[in-house]
Amino acid sequence: MKRVLSIALGILTAIGGFVDIGDIVANSEAGARFGVAHAWVLAVGVVGICSYAEMSGRVSAVSGRAVFDLVRERLGPRVALANLAGSLLVTVLTLGAELGGVGLALQLASSVDYLLWVPVVAVVLWVALWRVKFSMLENVFGLTGLVLIVFVVAFLRLRPDTGALWHQATDPGPPAGEDWGTYWFFAVALFASALTPYEVFFFSSGAVEEQWTAKDLRTARFNVFLGFPLGGLLAFAIMLSSATVFGPRQMSVDTLAQVAMPTALALGKLGLAAAILGFFAATFGAAMETGLSTGYTVAQYFGWDWGKLRRPRDAARFHTVLIIGIVVGVALLMTTIDPIQLTEYTLVFSAVALPLTYLPILVVANDRDYLGDRVNGRLANSVGSVYLIVVVAAAVAAIPLMLITRMGGG
Amino acid sequence: MLVAFQLLDRQILDRDGRPVGKVDDIELGRTEVGVPYVAALLVGQQALGDRIGGALGRWIAGVARRLAPAPGRGPMRIGFDLVAGVDSAVNLSVSRDQLPDPPLEAWLRDHVIDRIPGAGHAS
């Protein structure tokens, strides 16, 4: 049991990255419109986030410094401030979207409009971040989020046409009626969602909160190499089940209810209930992840005291930032902006902000002053360098693709 | 030691490993023959704002200055003789409690956070 709980951080981080509200819908939409022609993007994303999360976890465990410490230290106060502004924008927008996502999940269970749930969710989230132990939060929401495995079961029960799916996955490209621009737009969005900056902020800060030391490197690796692939698998299962159900019907997906339908179709009410519970846990977990990340990044940029291990009165600035983040997120939703569309925008912006976060990680992971003989090996460096190029390419392509394809609308 | 690389922008921790702030700037003294030496670490948004410069930097420094308990006191100074060692952080030989309270932290603690129930409990 202890083993299982020790990877809760990795699982929660991965869930926030791979199956938060935007990804749940984006994966389902990609599955409906393109089949599994984006399967390779998920694989590429999983390898990329594993590689960089492993580095940041290692740096945090050995040196006790979280990622935004490194960003400031290596890029200087000005560039780091630009990165802070960009990351904070992405993180707060995502936080707002996740609050809406929790509301949407509750709406599916209660038929009460999600906007009425949002303030309630926000208060519960704040109380959780104010009072509840970090390990408690990650265990409850990380592990409950795993209920989304129901999508794997549903996919298997739907008796899919595996031959056609295999063909889509191995010969990727847009099907008839879709163009390459839209295809690549989805590819960039799914890739960015796998590597969102707040994942490494959260994971490395969580490592500090859990007081990992060089002795916990095994735990850190375990977290990374189990948690993120698991998150990727859940995302893939959503894509697969959506491709199986909606693909033949030539249907597109843009609401959470539609995403859940394959589970009802395959497993009835019980499956549907599990899917909704999974949505709730995953989006709430993502809301916690993004909420805490706002506090982490600001506090680490300025060198303030942060974290849930301290009494709130000893980390007053950190807790104030958390409160502001949540309030801004709620205010954003109260404009009745569609939370799902909101995350689609944030994915594009986060693609742009990625390089400034990942570059310092790669640099410091090679620094012997920091890591002694635990610096990157050849494999970590090769993978890290290749991904740095990919991340830069995605950052450059994101905005033009968004404009050309009108947010993938065609 | 490389001052900009190893000191500037590093996290400062007190004797017990609690964060004090960042090395936002460094004050140099002059020896008898006029050679500069590292005299003190400057901590806080005042020093940071001055360093960032431009309109944004002036704004950051201005806000910090307004919050400061005594006007014109300048940023918080930590004498370099209090530094016990430098690794991934700058470690001090004193406790944070012996240093002046950062003004923003003190203000938010007294006016916001402490008024919320449960502020004194670690979770």
Next chain:
Amino acid sequence: MPPEHEAPWRVSMLLRSEVRDGAGRVLGRIADLETRRDPQGRETVEAVVITAGRWGRLLGYERRERTGPWLLEQLARYVLRRRTGRVPWRDLPQASPDRHEGPPGPA
């Protein structure tokens, strides 16, 4: 000793300022200060690290030991350290935050 009224120097004032040689040619900008502990235990400035590039922050690639991944090494070498040098402080007799008259000859 600086006169009483003069505000103490800050490192940020020195960084990124120009260094010229005796003939007035720009050698580069200060990227870092190298210090050594003197007998009184003070970290005194031995030399300044200068670069020709405009990017002040070098991600640490101006240091002697090089360990980074190949890609970043190349990038750093190409963009940042095309001309990196070290000028001893004693060759900068009139250095001050606003006036950077360089060493008598190129270092």
Next chain:
Amino acid sequence: MRGRGRMWIAATALVLLWTGFAYDLSRPPDGSDYHRTVLQITRTAHDAAATGALIGRQQLDGQVFGPFAVSAYRDATRAMGSARRRLTEQAPPDGTSMAQRDRIAPILGAAADHLGDAASARDDARLRAAVDDLEHDVRQLATLLRAWQ
């Protein structure tokens, strides 16, 4: 000085880009723009009707619970409403466009009615009838989509 020059270039580029966008958004729609809009509307309506049909079928099979069906119908109804609104908002610029609009408008109206019937059906017989109608609408819309793409 160099910094100022660069700033001017950046500012000019930004203004040009913005003007381009403004022009692109404000110029009167031509036939191909209208065609794209109609395609989008048809697709939205098709998805909404298909969602309604799917939900209805699952209700008949006892695979979903009430609140879920209510929210799903609500989403579909909202999407259908926005499709119909968009169709009335934009005037067709030429004869072909007009023909397209006249072709799609009655189907949208019928689909919206059937969606309402399904969402408010009180017994299985009515629900089954509404779902059958919706599936017919879906097939019609799919045919149009294939023809227009």
